[in-house]
Amino acid sequence: xxxxxxxxxxxxxxxxxxxxxxxxxxxxxxxxxxxxxxxxxxxxxxxxxxxxxxxxxxxxxxxxxxxxxxxxxxxxxxxxxxxxxxxxxxxxxxxxxxxxxxxxxxxxxxxxxxxxxxxxxxxxxxxxxxxxxxxxxxxxxxxxxxxxxxxxxxxxxxxxxxxxxxxxxxxxxxxxxxxxxxxxxxxxxxxxxxxxxxxxxxxxxxxxxxxxxxxxxxxxxxxxxxxxxxxxxxxxxxxxxxxxxxxxxxxxxxxxxxxxxxxxxxxxxxxxxxxxxxxxxxxxxxxxxxxxxxxxxxxxxxxxxxxxxxxxxxx
Amino acid sequence: xxxxxxxxxxxxxxxxxxxxxxxxxxxxxxxxxxxxxxxxxxxxxxxxxxxxxxxxxxxxxxxxxxxxxxxxxxxxxxxxxxxxxxxxxxxxxxxxxxxxxxxxxxxxxxxxxxxxxxxxxxxxxxxxxxxxxxxxxxxxxxxxxxxxxxxxxxxxxxxxxxxxxxxxxxxxxxxxxxxxxxxxxxxxxxxxxxxxxxxxxxxxxxxxxxxxxxxxxxxxxxxxxxxxxxxxxxxxxxxxxxxxxxxxxxxxxxxxxxxxxxxxxxxxxxxxxxx
Numbered sequence: 001x002x003x004x005x006x007x008x009x010x011x012x013x014x015x016x017x018x019x020x021x022x023x024x025x026x027x028x029x030x031x032x033x034x035x036x037x038x039x040x041x042x043x044x045x046x047x048x049x050x051x052x053x054x055x056x057x058x059x060x061x062x063x064x065x066x067x068x069x070x071x072x073x074x075x076x077x078x079x080x081x082x083x084x085x086x087x088x089x090x091x092x093x094x095x096x097x098x099x100x101x102x103x104x105x106x107x108x109x110x111x112x113x114x115x116x117x118x119x120x121x122x123x124x125x126x127x128x129x130x131x132x133x134x135x136x137x138x139x140x141x142x143x144x145x146x147x148x149x150x151x152x153x154x155x156x157x158x159x160x161x162x163x164x165x166x167x168x169x170x171x172x173x174x175x176x177x178x179x180x181x182x183x184x185x186x187x188x189x190x191x192x193x194x195x196x197x198x199x200x201x202x203x204x205x206x207x208x209x210x211x212x213x214x215x216x217x218x219x220x221x222x223x224x225x226x227x228x229x230x231x232x233x234x235x236x237x238x239x240x241x242x243x244x245x246x247x248x249x250x251x252x253x254x255x256x257x258x259x260x261x262x263x264x265x266x267x268x269x270x271x272x273x274x275x276x277x278x279x280x281x282x283x284x285x286x287x288x289x290x291x292x293x294x295x296x297x298x299x300x301x302x303x304x305x306x307x308x309x310x311x312x313x314x315x
Numbered sequence: 316x317x318x319x320x321x322x323x324x325x326x327x328x329x330x331x332x333x334x335x336x337x338x339x340x341x342x343x344x345x346x347x348x349x350x351x352x353x354x355x356x357x358x359x360x361x362x363x364x365x366x367x368x369x370x371x372x373x374x375x376x377x378x379x380x381x382x383x384x385x386x387x388x389x390x391x392x393x394x395x396x397x398x399x400x401x402x403x404x405x406x407x408x409x410x411x412x413x414x415x416x417x418x419x420x421x422x423x424x425x426x427x428x429x430x431x432x433x434x435x436x437x438x439x440x441x442x443x444x445x446x447x448x449x450x451x452x453x454x455x456x457x458x459x460x461x462x463x464x465x466x467x468x469x470x471x472x473x474x475x476x477x478x479x480x481x482x483x484x485x486x487x488x489x490x491x492x493x494x495x496x497x498x499x500x501x502x503x504x505x506x507x508x509x510x511x512x513x514x515x516x517x518x519x520x521x522x523x524x525x526x527x528x529x530x531x532x533x534x535x536x537x538x539x540x541x542x543x544x545x546x547x548x549x550x551x552x553x554x555x556x557x558x559x560x561x562x563x564x565x566x567x568x569x570x571x572x573x574x575x576x577x578x579x580x581x582x583x584x585x586x587x588x589x590x
Binding site: 131134135138146188191192220221222225277279280281284302303306307310311313314 | 374376380381384386388430432462471472473474475484486488489500504506552554556
């Protein structure tokens with residue numbers, strides 16, 4: 001689409017204009033608001049693709065969203081590129097004039113935080129788990145280096161690791177103007193910096209990657225911790241849940257069962273391997289019965305099993 | 316182990332798996348022996364290296380799922396009746412910032428195989444070298460596709476990692492190795508982050524000092540099983556699985572020392588099946 005636009009401008013203004021347009025106006029000319037849907041009054045979500053991050057999908061594989069109160073809006077995760085973040089900002093402006101006051105990151109992973117720079121300005125406070133600054137400090141540069149090959153230089157060049165300044169230990173309430181949100185920091189589960197956001201007005205729970213649907217759960221924290229977090233998550237009286245990946249669900253808490261089943265099987269199979277003295281190189285055989293139930297199973301299952309093995313062999 | 320210290324000086328970061336699996340985008344790197352040609356004389360003091368094919372086996376995944384925990388096994392299989400024994404096993408990850416990953420000096424307990432987990436920073440040849448009692452060193456290599464294993468911390472739970480620092484665990488496997496009825500396997504594990512010295516503490520803005528397990532010794536009774544001299548290529552929570560021949564001792568003990576000079580010790584009774 002933008003090729004056509006560029007051609008027209010090239011005809012009208014010549015090569016210099018083309019150069020200026022391509023270098024300065026590219027983003028504005030090609031970015032449209034992220035197609036968010038309103039899932040409850042004042043609660044908007046964009047569902048990312050169940051896929052790996054690529055330059056073609058702009059890294060837009062995670063669910064991102066925002067909640068609008070009487071005074072301000074809060075963004076929950078910013079996506080896998082600054083381009084996605086800007087498109088999310090456009091989506092916010094398309095439904096409200098209220099300023100963004102908070103950007104809440106549910107955890108450290110690139111598909112959730114790489115869009116942060118799109119929201120960095122005076123009056124915006126970044127919030128996250130108390131462990132998130134440490135996690136971003138230790139992993140951030142690695143993510144930028146690692147994802148350059150998948151996202152491409154143009155997208156990576158814009159990414160800026162922005163740690164939260166508002167840190168959550170236990171629970172914290174944020175008010176957007178007659179719109180209190182409950183932020184909850186979790187013990188190590190999917191990562192060691194998982195945070196959930198509960199909208200008290202509508203009962204919508206943004207579960208971050210503690211809930212991953214259709215996309216195979218990715219263990220980058222603790223399989224044991226995640227299983228116990230799911231048990232606690234189940235107790236939250238939510239009207240709907242927004243997973244970190246996969247469709248928004250209303251069958252709560254039943255929706256949690258897929259993750260419970262996968263992680264339980266993974267732990268059971270890995271414990272079986274450990275008990276019979278198998279080496280870690282055989283971890284990949286764990287949870288194979290789940291193969292057809294998940295997207296990206298081949299991409300992540302062996303990693304999950306290896307991580308689970310390294311964790312559970314200490315039991 | 317001056318070479319290990321020198322390796323540390325240029326060592327890159329600790330290693331953590333990024334959350335997204337390496338995708339189909341192949342790195343341009345083709346297998347190359349260029350680095351090996353540059354480093355081998357330094358690592359092996361210029362001695363002639365023998366082709367270890369058929370004698371030394373190196374087991375690695377072709378493509379590592381998690382570049383921060385890449386399982387590696389070095390195994391020496393001597394012909395029946397061959398009187399030679401294994402003196403030293405050396406693991407080299409050519410393209411890592413500190414290529415010399417670990418040196419295992421073998422005691423009189425008949426170790427013929429060592430498995431551990433390593434960080435792999437970029438597509439690389441991995442070399443395993445076995446020095447035998449004939450004074451010769453036999454080398455084999457594998458190519459491993461993994462990257463990013465050495466560029467971020469591995470801790471999935473940094474708080475827990477700090478709390479458990481230095482905890483040792485020992486496992487004895489009762490199933491005999493098929494190579495010999497006498498041979499048993501055991502595994503020594505130590506909770507340690509193996510910090511590289513290149514990571515910044517977000518709070519203090521200072522780099523976390525390098526700190527890794529540089530020496531690990533395991534004894535069967537009073538008889539040394541092996542001494543490992545390790546560096547930052549060994550994964551977080553160093554984990555060594557090894558074969559040995561039981562000598563009748565009623566206990567094992569292990570002692571680890573990290574680069575801060577901290578010493579961690581533990582002792583375990585030999586299990587019946589392992590004796």
